[in-house]
Amino acid sequence: MNSITGAAQRARKTPLNRSQIVGFWGAWAGWTLDGMDSFIYALVLTPALTELLPRSGYAATPANIGLAGSILFALFLVGWGLSFIWGPMADRFGRTRVLAGTIFMFAIFTGLSATAQSVWALGIYRFLAGVGIGGEWALAGTYVAESWPEDRRKMGAGYLQTGYYAGFFIAAALNYTVGVHFGWRAMFLTGAIPVVVAILVLTRVEEPQTWKRSEASHVHRGHPLREIFGSAYRMRTVVACALLTIAIIGLWAGAVYEPSAVIQLATRAGATKAEAIRTASIATGILSIGTILGCLALPPMAERIGRKWTLAVYFAGMAVTIALSFGWAFYLQNGLVPFIALLFVLGFFGGNFALFSLWLPEQFETRVRATAFAFCTSFGRFVGAGVNFLLGAAVLRMHTLGVPVALTALAFVLGLLIIPFAPETKGETLPS
Known part of the structure; x- marks a missing residue:
């Protein structure tokens, strides 16, 4: 009976x-609407630039649309990068x-x-929206880690991450309804909806007790950006930056170029434009479903085999599937079918x-965790923005999409060599 009671x-x-x-x-919801906002831009880029380039003194040729799209995407990514200020x-x-x-911030400037x-x-609006979007993941992840009980926060991280990819579905649904009938401006207007979420968070949600205790008990020792590069945290900060850079390279290689690859494959198979x-929309949905399931499967795996081994499994899977999908x-x-x-x-x-x-929240104390x-x-x-430009240049030079994207699998091989330098936090409670 005692064993049964203990198990219960x-x-x-x-x-x-x-x-x-x-x-x-x-x-x-904020993270979901982040994903929605990011995918809205991908969906409306061509019609928006087709209208705006002539108004700006440029012909709306495919080359100019491609160049302007790359510049706007780079501005958006720079905004994302500057989000460390939050x-x-x-x-x-x-x-x-x-x-x-x-x-x-991201809702207002998406609406504008x-x-x-x-x-x-x-370009200015997308840059400023990027600053807001980039900060949401870090603060949402920090909030869930600190506010949820210790025995639930690991699954909370998995649940939270599904939101970004649920946003892809919402954006696709809006494009088939609002976008088709009312155009690209209406699509951007829907991105202002998160203002309601911001008001809800601000007025209905308490600060985590972990942060309150830290704020009450700690004298501020200095700027937290300096602290995370001090002797106590320098190694784990550098390693975390490297591993996240590799993950982001893989995200953009796999997700950003996936629609173009599917369109090329479908056209080659005889499909109309x-x-x-x-078909690309369906493929994006399949990719998103797979990612949501991967997010939900990850926390139990991390609890069973540890954080480092779990990341190694996922990185190895990314290396193999990127090489097979884009290289084979x-x-x-x-x-088309094996690719999808x-x-x-x-x-x-x-x-x-x-x-x-x-x-990440397990590796840093409360006073510097969000930083x-x-x-x-x-x-x-x-770094991912720079790799994105290199990939674009390689595609133009090689006149093919597959090989340059397939080569990003090498980044995950490098990641497997870096993982051993990260700290293993399995079984540890969130540091205060």
């Missing part, structure tokens, strides 16, 4: 209070208020993108981002 006690999870539940859904603010002034600020009358105005675009299936005569099948597996291992939502999370994610985005 272990299975019984600490109940969540109202603030923890509302706070999680606020953070999840971390020190959250460590000083609290998680929920600054989280609401990030959501409010609908008013752009030139490509320059659109409209049919190829619809893409070049098959009838490669591999996308599901690629999506599953793309769920490695859930590990960082779980693992460390925000900095490590921002660093990876800067």
